[in-house]
Amino acid sequence: IGPVIEMALEAKLIAGGDLSRHVSVSGEDEIGDLGHSINQLTRRIKGNMEELKSFGERTKLINIEIHKRVLALSSLLQIGENISASAQMEDVMTLIVEKIVQVMDSGYAMLFLPKPRAESILESNIAHNVTNEKLSQLEIKIGEGILGRAVAEDEVIYADSKAKFSKEVSRFKEDWGIKNFATFSIISHNKPVGMLLVGNDLEDFEFGNDDLELIKVFAKQAVIAYESEELTKRIKQSTIKDDLTNLYNEKYIIARLDEEIKRAAFYQRPCSYILFDVD
Amino acid sequence: IGPVIEMALEAKLIAGGDLSRHVSVSGEDEIGDLGHSINQLTRRIKGNMEELKSFGERTKLINIEIHKRVLALSSLLQIGENISASAQMEDVMTLIVEKIVQVMDSGYAMLFLPKPRAESILESNIAHNVTNEKLSQLEIKIGEGILGRAVAEDEVIYADSKAKFSKEVSRFKEDWGIKNFATFSIISHNKPVGMLLVGNDLEDFEFGNDDLELIKVFAKQAVIAYESEELTKRIKQSTIKDDLTNLYNEKYIIARLDEEIKRAAFYQRPCSYILFDVD
Numbered sequence: 175i176g177p178v179i180e181m182a183l184e185a186k187l188i189a190g191g192d193l194s195r196h197v198s199v200s201g202e203d204e205i206g207d208l209g210h211s212i213n214q215l216t217r218r219i220k221g222n223m224e225e226l227k228s229f230g231e232r233t234k235l236i237n238i239e240i241h242k243r244v245l246a247l248s249s250l251l252q253i254g255e256n257i258s259a260s261a262q263m264e265d266v267m268t269l270i271v272e273k274i275v276q277v278m279d280s281g282y283a284m285l286f287l288p289k290p291r292a293e294s295i296l297e298s299n300i301a302h303n304v305t306n307e308k309l310s311q312l313e314i315k316i317g318e319g320i321l322g323r324a325v326a327e328d329e330v331i332y333a334d335s336k337a338k339f340s341k342e343v344s345r346f347k348e349d350w351g352i353k354n355f356a357t358f359s360i361i362s363h364n365k366p367v368g369m370l371l372v373g374n375d376l377e378d379f380e381f382g383n384d385d386l387e388l389i390k391v392f393a394k395q396a397v398i399a400y401e402s403e404e405l406t407k408r409i410k411q412s413t414i415k416d417d418l419t420n421l422y423n424e425k426y427i428i429a430r431l432d433e434e435i436k437r438a439a440f441y442q443r444p445c446s447y448i449l450f451d452v453d
Numbered sequence: 454i455g456p457v458i459e460m461a462l463e464a465k466l467i468a469g470g471d472l473s474r475h476v477s478v479s480g481e482d483e484i485g486d487l488g489h490s491i492n493q494l495t496r497r498i499k500g501n502m503e504e505l506k507s508f509g510e511r512t513k514l515i516n517i518e519i520h521k522r523v524l525a526l527s528s529l530l531q532i533g534e535n536i537s538a539s540a541q542m543e544d545v546m547t548l549i550v551e552k553i554v555q556v557m558d559s560g561y562a563m564l565f566l567p568k569p570r571a572e573s574i575l576e577s578n579i580a581h582n583v584t585n586e587k588l589s590q591l592e593i594k595i596g597e598g599i600l601g602r603a604v605a606e607d608e609v610i611y612a613d614s615k616a617k618f619s620k621e622v623s624r625f626k627e628d629w630g631i632k633n634f635a636t637f638s639i640i641s642h643n644k645p646v647g648m649l650l651v652g653n654d655l656e657d658f659e660f661g662n663d664d665l666e667l668i669k670v671f672a673k674q675a676v677i678a679y680e681s682e683e684l685t686k687r688i689k690q691s692t693i694k695d696d697l698t699n700l701y702n703e704k705y706i707i708a709r710l711d712e713e714i715k716r717a718a719f720y721q722r723p724c725s726y727i728l729f730d731v732d
Contacts, residue, residue: 178457182483185490204461211464215494222501229508236515243522247670250529254673258641258680362537384523391526394533398677401537405684412692
């Protein structure tokens with residue numbers, strides 16, 4: 175009965191939670207069988223525990239992924255609401271960079287748009303969480319330099335701890351003191367008009383395909399916001415009548431008045447202008 | 454040694470996979486301890502198996518959820534690309550209803566937009582997967598009937614197997630022979646201009662908050678597509694100069710010519726019009 179006592183002690187420790195133990199089996203009798211069975215049950219528990227652990231880890235990762243997408247979708251709803259409410263383009267763009275940083279759960283985002291009176295140069299007045307003072311001053315000349323060519327050719331550039339990138343990208347990283355980044359061009363009617371740069375300084379970070387796809391969706395909303403603003407500007411420029419009263423607006427009257435004064439001078443005729451003020 | 458033989462037999466069956474068994478324990482000696490330990494190990498395996506099963510089920514559900522959102526995001530990217538490429542509004546709207554049906558993985562979607570020359574009536578020329586012949590003829594008079602009031606007041610209406618809905622909704626369901634449905638208004642600058650109806654005939658179906666949120670994102674893209682089309686139309690109407698040549702266009706010349714002819718008649722002067730055709 176000696177081996178049974180030993181086995182009982184060992185089995186108690188295993189059942190108590192110490193799965194590293196196993197009972198020693200000697201002989202091919204019933205006691206040997208019992209030992210085998212106990213060891214088999216122990217192995218099974220160990221296997222289950224490992225499976226449960228990996229399930230837990232996977233569930234955690236999937237939850238992060240799903241949270242990212244839920245956040246992305248609700249952000250896109252909010253951005254869409256702003257675009258459709260004809261919010262100021264700057265406000266929409268600000269929302270876009272903020273939301274990207276939130277969805278990526280780290281780092282910063284910058285939106286480069288044409289400089290006033292220097293359309294071929296893109297500057298970033300709209301950014302979120304940029305702590306790198308030098309980077310915030312970065313200007314992109316369309317067609318020149320690594321980002322300038324990327325925007326001109328509608329190419330995605332990215333660098334992280336896994337991606338293989340060119341020497342030029344690595345020099346760019348060094349020059350501007352940045353670590354992981356991805357850029358997306360803002361192209362309107364085949365014309366490059368901006369760039370979205372998303373980055374962070376995390377160690378061992380990798381942009382997943384999903385991340386790049388997500389950022390692309392946001393970049394596309396920036397294109398839509400840009401174009402909506404352009405259309406509104408064009409309407410303002412080309413409109414000659416007041417929307418509400420359907421009367422000619424000031425811009426048109428001044429242009430026509432110019433013509434009429436020239437005509438009156440040419441024909442040597444008087445020219446009068448009557449202004450009614452109806453309150 | 455009798456009980457040990459019995460225990461060994463039982464333990465073998467358990468280790469072989471029959472977790473419904475357990476060894477009978479008698480006495481408080483080592484053999485009793487051994488039996489307790491084996492039963493404890495068995496219970497633990499049973500518990501683990503249940504946990505693994507529920508993990509598996511949960512993972513399956515989460516995967517469906519994540520798939521839905523991945524699909525929604527890539528659909529939104531495609532819709533955004535179409536809007537920013539100034540695709541025909543009808544094409545964008547067609548894409549929207551198709552993608553909603555795909556994301557919801559069942560049923561149909563209809564988009565109601567103003568009838569030409571009868572703006573207060575919405576009809577659905579753009580729909581996907583509508584097999585209900587009667588439903589496809591449905592027209593919504595803004596402000597009247599259950600859908601008409603919903604669109605006028607920007608209210609979401611939905612009915613499924615769980616939601617409590619009014620008698621009016623239940624009558625609407627009967628009248629049109631539909632089961633589960635949700636509607637979202639298309640509101641542009643505070644003006645109701647359309648409605649998105651998403652439905653299916655599944656038993657025991659429930660619109661989750663996530664589903665409603667998802668459909669809302671698509672409805673918002675429909676608003677943006679609608680507004681983008683409106684802006685383009687307004688530009689066409691208000692433009693007086695040719696984009697390419699910056700010369701006045703035909704519409705403007707005809708309007709001005711009218712004025713000039715009246716002026717010439719009034720002053721009894723000749724009026725000439727010279728047309729250069731430069732090729």
